Amino acid sequence: MPRIPAAERRSDFVKAAVEVIATHGIDGATTRRIAEQAQAPLATLHYCYNSKEDLFADVFKFVAGKFRDVIEDSDPHADLTVTARRLLRGAMECYLESANFAATALELISWARRQHEERGIGVYNQAVDALRSALRGAASDHPLEAETIDQIAYVIATLADGFALNWLTYGDRSAATEHMEVTVSVLDSWLAVRLESAPAALS
Amino acid sequence: MPRIPAAERRSDFVKAAVEVIATHGIDGATTRRIAEQAQAPLATLHYCYNSKEDLFADVFKFVAGKFRDVIEDSDPHADLTVTARRLLRGAMECYLESANFAATALELISWARRQHEERGIGVYNQAVDALRSALRGAASDHPLEAETIDQIAYVIATLADGFALNWLTYGDRSAATEHMEVTVSVLDSWLAVRLESAPAALS
Amino acid sequence: MPRIPAAERRSDFVKAAVEVIATHGIDGATTRRIAEQAQAPLATLHYCYNSKEDLFADVFKFVAGKFRDVIEDSDPHADLTVTARRLLRGAMECYLESANFAATALELISWARRQHEERGIGVYNQAVDALRSALRGAASDHPLEAETIDQIAYVIATLADGFALNWLTYGDRSAATEHMEVTVSVLDSWLAVRLESAPAALS
Amino acid sequence: MPRIPAAERRSDFVKAAVEVIATHGIDGATTRRIAEQAQAPLATLHYCYNSKEDLFADVFKFVAGKFRDVIEDSDPHADLTVTARRLLRGAMECYLESANFAATALELISWARRQHEERGIGVYNQAVDALRSALRGAASDHPLEAETIDQIAYVIATLADGFALNWLTYGDRSAATEHMEVTVSVLDSWLAVRLESAPAALS
DNA sequence: AATGAATGAGGCTTCATTCAT
DNA sequence: TATGAATGAAGCCTCATTCAT
Numbered sequence: 001m002p003r004i005p006a007a008e009r010r011s012d013f014v015k016a017a018v019e020v021i022a023t024h025g026i027d028g029a030t031t032r033r034i035a036e037q038a039q040a041p042l043a044t045l046h047y048c049y050n051s052k053e054d055l056f057a058d059v060f061k062f063v064a065g066k067f068r069d070v071i072e073d074s075d076p077h078a079d080l081t082v083t084a085r086r087l088l089r090g091a092m093e094c095y096l097e098s099a100n101f102a103a104t105a106l107e108l109i110s111w112a113r114r115q116h117e118e119r120g121i122g123v124y125n126q127a128v129d130a131l132r133s134a135l136r137g138a139a140s141d142h143p144l145e146a147e148t149i150d151q152i153a154y155v156i157a158t159l160a161d162g163f164a165l166n167w168l169t170y171g172d173r174s175a176a177t178e179h180m181e182v183t184v185s186v187l188d189s190w191l192a193v194r195l196e197s198a199p200a201a202l203s
Numbered sequence: 204m205p206r207i208p209a210a211e212r213r214s215d216f217v218k219a220a221v222e223v224i225a226t227h228g229i230d231g232a233t234t235r236r237i238a239e240q241a242q243a244p245l246a247t248l249h250y251c252y253n254s255k256e257d258l259f260a261d262v263f264k265f266v267a268g269k270f271r272d273v274i275e276d277s278d279p280h281a282d283l284t285v286t287a288r289r290l291l292r293g294a295m296e297c298y299l300e301s302a303n304f305a306a307t308a309l310e311l312i313s314w315a316r317r318q319h320e321e322r323g324i325g326v327y328n329q330a331v332d333a334l335r336s337a338l339r340g341a342a343s344d345h346p347l348e349a350e351t352i353d354q355i356a357y358v359i360a361t362l363a364d365g366f367a368l369n370w371l372t373y374g375d376r377s378a379a380t381e382h383m384e385v386t387v388s389v390l391d392s393w394l395a396v397r398l399e400s401a402p403a404a405l406s
Numbered sequence: 407m408p409r410i411p412a413a414e415r416r417s418d419f420v421k422a423a424v425e426v427i428a429t430h431g432i433d434g435a436t437t438r439r440i441a442e443q444a445q446a447p448l449a450t451l452h453y454c455y456n457s458k459e460d461l462f463a464d465v466f467k468f469v470a471g472k473f474r475d476v477i478e479d480s481d482p483h484a485d486l487t488v489t490a491r492r493l494l495r496g497a498m499e500c501y502l503e504s505a506n507f508a509a510t511a512l513e514l515i516s517w518a519r520r521q522h523e524e525r526g527i528g529v530y531n532q533a534v535d536a537l538r539s540a541l542r543g544a545a546s547d548h549p550l551e552a553e554t555i556d557q558i559a560y561v562i563a564t565l566a567d568g569f570a571l572n573w574l575t576y577g578d579r580s581a582a583t584e585h586m587e588v589t590v591s592v593l594d595s596w597l598a599v600r601l602e603s604a605p606a607a608l609s
Numbered sequence: 610m611p612r613i614p615a616a617e618r619r620s621d622f623v624k625a626a627v628e629v630i631a632t633h634g635i636d637g638a639t640t641r642r643i644a645e646q647a648q649a650p651l652a653t654l655h656y657c658y659n660s661k662e663d664l665f666a667d668v669f670k671f672v673a674g675k676f677r678d679v680i681e682d683s684d685p686h687a688d689l690t691v692t693a694r695r696l697l698r699g700a701m702e703c704y705l706e707s708a709n710f711a712a713t714a715l716e717l718i719s720w721a722r723r724q725h726e727e728r729g730i731g732v733y734n735q736a737v738d739a740l741r742s743a744l745r746g747a748a749s750d751h752p753l754e755a756e757t758i759d760q761i762a763y764v765i766a767t768l769a770d771g772f773a774l775n776w777l778t779y780g781d782r783s784a785a786t787e788h789m790e791v792t793v794s795v796l797d798s799w800l801a802v803r804l805e806s807a808p809a810a811l812s
Numbered sequence: 813a814a815t816g817a818a819t820g821a822g823g824c825t826t827c828a829t830t831c832a833t
Numbered sequence: 834t835a836t837g838a839a840t841g842a843a844g845c846c847t848c849a850t851t852c853a854t
Contacts, residue, residue, distance in 0.1 A: 189389075572763065
C-alpha cells in the first residue's frame with residue numbers, strides 16, 4: 001500500500017533478482033519468482049522495468065559496480081605485489097561474504113557469453129579492466145610492460161574465479177577460508193618469480 | 204527406418220545435448236532443441252530417456268568420464284611435480300580443444316550446485332577426486348600429508364577452471380594458448396615453494 | 407502546469423484517438439497509445455473519461471458530426487441529381503483529405519456492428535439518415551417515394567464506402583482522384599435511368 | 610481423444626477463426642477464443658500453427674481462395690456485360706450467404722492495410738486481380754483498353770464492398786436482397802454508358 | 813519399436829483501470 | 834486537480850511430457 005518511488009522499487013527488484021539467480025540460475029530466474037522474492041505482484045515488476053532484459057541489465061550494472069568498488073578500494077599507494085595480493089583477497093572475500101553474489105556473478109558471465117555475439121563484453125571483461133587499471137596505478141613507479149600487467153590481471157581473475165567455483169560447489173566456509181590462504185600463496189609464489197625477472201628485463 | 208540400436212541413439216542424444224548446453228545453457232537446452240540437434244523426432248528422446256533429467260544424468264556421466272580419461276592418461280610413474288603439471292595442462296588442453304565441452308562442463312557444475320541439496324555432488328567433485336587419486340599415485344614414493352595432496356588438487360582445479368572461464372569469455376584461441384603457459388608457470392612456482400617445505404615438515 | 411481546460415483536454419484525446427485508431431485499428435487503440443499520442447499521462451485520460459468506452463463514444467460523435475457537416479453543407483436549393491452528386495463527392499473528398507479519418511470511420515462502423523446487439527446503430531446509420539434528409543430537402547419540389555430516396559441514399563453510401571476501402575487499401579492518391587470521377591459517373595448513369603422512370607410512375 | 614491428422618485440424622482452426630474474427634474482429638480474435646470455438650485446448654492450436662500469424666495467413670488464403678472460386682466460376686464465354694453482372698452478383702451472394710465470411714473479409718482487408726507497409730497486398734488486391742482476369746477473358750473478342758478493364762473491376766469491387774458494409778451493418782436480409790438488385794442495376798446503367806463510348810474509341 | 817498428435821503448466825508482456833498523494 | 838504507482842486479467846507462446854497408433 002505504501003507508494004514507493006519507482007527508483008527504490010527497482011533496487012528491490014535487483015536485489016531480489018540476485019537472490020533468485022543464485023538459487024535458480026539465470027534461466028530459472030523467472031519474472032514470477034523475482035516478483036515473489038521482492039514480495040510484489042508480477043505486474044509491478046513490469047511497471048518498473050519494461051522487460052526482463054532491462055531488469056537483468058540493472059543486475060549486471062549492480063554486480064559490475066560491486067566488483068569495481070572492491071577493486072578501487074585497494075590502496076593505490078601500495079607496492080605492486082601488495083596491491084595484487086589485496087585485489088585477489090578482496091575479490092575472494094567478496095565472494096565468501098555472499099555466496100549468492102558469487103553465484104550470480106558466475107551466472108552472468110556465462111549468460112553474457114551465450115547472449116552476445118561480441119565476445120568479452122560483460123561482467124568479466126569489466127572486472128579484468130578494473131584489475132588492470134588498479135595494477136597500473138600501483139606499478140607507476142617502475143612501469144612494467146603492458147604484457148606483464150595483463151598477465152597479473154589474468155592470474156588474479158583466474159585464481160579468484162577458480163576459488164569461487166570451488167567455494168560454491170562445496171559451500172564449506174571453513175574450507176574456503178583455508179583455500180583463500182592457499183590461493184594467495186599461489187599468487188605470491190608466482191609474482192616473486194615473475195617480477196624478479198621482468199624488471200630486470202627493463203633495467 | 205534405419206533401426207538404430209538404442210545405445211547408439213542414446214549416445215547421439217548425449218552428444219547433441221553437449222552441443223546444445225554449450226550454446227544455450229542448461230536451461231536453454233530444451234528437449235526440442237536437443238532432439239533437433241540429434242536429428243530425431245521429439246518423442247524419440249522420451250522413448251530413449253524417461254525424462255530430461257535422465258538424459259542429463261548421462262550427459263553428466265559423459266563429461267565426468269572424459270575428465271577421468273584425461274586424468275588417468277597421465278603417466279603414473281612420473282614425479283609429483285611433473286604429474287601435477289601434466290594434469291593441469293591436460294585439463295586445459297581438453298578445454299581448449301572443445302569450447303563446447305568446456306562450456307558444458309561449467310554449466311553442469313553450476314547446475315549440480317543448484318539442483319542438489321547435498322553439496323559437492325557432481326562433475327566438479329568427481330574430477331577433483333580423480334585428481335587426488337592421480338596425485339597420490341605419483342607421490343607413492345615419498346608419501347605426503349593428505350592435506351598437501353588436497354591443496355595441490357585444489358590449485359590445479361582452480362587454475363584449470365579459471366583458465367576455462369577466461370577462454371570461454373573471450374573465445375580468443377591464441378590468447379588462451381599463451382595463458383596456458385602462464386597458468387602452468389603459476390603452478391610450477393607454487394609447487395616449488397610448497398614441496399620444498401612440506402617434506403621437511405615430514406622428515 | 408498549463409491548467410488546460412477539461413473540454414480542450416477531452417478534444418485532444420478525441421483527436422489522438424482518431425489518429426491511433428486509423429493506425430492501429432480499434433483494438434490496437436490502447437489507452438496508453440492514445441495518451442501518448444495526446445502527450446498526456448495515462449492517468450489523465452481516465453481523469454477526463456471514466457472509461458475507454460466513454461472516450462470512444464466521443465470519438466463516435468466526432469466522426470458522425472463531421473459526416474453531418476459535410477452532408478449539410480450541400481446547397482439545399484439544388485436539383486436532386488446535383489445534390490446527390492455533391493453529397494457523394496463531398497464524402498469522397500472528405501475521405502481523400504484524411505485517410506486517417508476514413509480509416510477511423512470504417513473501423514467505427516465495424517466496431518459498432520460487433521459491439522451492439524441492436525443492429526444499425528452507429529456512424530453508418532447516422533450518416534445514411536443525414537443523407538436521406540438532405541435528399542428529401544432537395545426533392546421537396548417533386549416529392550419522390552420514400553423508397554426512391556432510400557435507394558439513392560443507399561447507392562451514395564455504398565459508392566462512398568467502396569471508394570474509401572479502395573483508397574485506403576492502395577493509398578494511391580492519384581488513382582483515388584481518378585476513381586472519384588468514375589464513381590461520380592456511376593452515380594450519374596444510374597440516377598439518369600432511375601429518375602427518368604420514377605417520376606413518370608408518380609405523374 | 611481421436612488423433613486427427615494435423616492438416617484436418619488446421620482446417621478446423623481456420624473455420625473457427627473465421628467465426629471468431631467475424632464476431633470479435635481481428636484483434637478480438639484471440640488464440641483462446643479461436644481454440645474454444647474449435648473445441649480444442651489452447652496448446653493444440655500452437656501445435657498446429659507455430660504462431661497466430663501463421664494461422665491468420667491460412668485464414669487469409671481461405672478467404673482469398675473463396676473469392677477466386679466465386680470469380681472463376683463465372684462462365685468465361687459470356688458477354689462482358691453479362692460477365693461483369695455475374696461477378697458482382699456472385700460476390701454479393703457470397704456475402705449474403707455468410708455474413709461471417711463477409712465480415713471476416715472486411716476485417717482482413719483492414720488488417721492487411723495496417724499490418725504491411727507495402728500497400729495493396731492482401732485479400733482486396735487478389736480479389737481485384739481475379740476480377741480483372743475474368744473480365745479480360747470475357748472481353749477477348751473485342752479487346753478493351755486496360756484502363757477500361759481496370760475501371761470495371763474497380764466499380765464491381767466498390768459496389769460489392771459497399772453492399773457488404775450495408776448488409777453487415779443492418780443485418781437485414783430482405784433489405785439486402787433488394788439492395789442486391791439495386792446494386793446490379795447501378796452497374797448495368799454505368800456499363801451501358803461506359804461501353805457504348807469505349808469501343809467507339811477503339812474502332 | 814517408434815513417432816505424430818496432443819496438452820496442462822508456466823514463460824514474458826500488455827491491458828484497462830484504480831489508488832494514494 | 835492531476836498524476837505517478839500499482840495491479841488482476843488476459844494476451845501469445847514454449848515447455849516437458851503423455852497418448853494413440
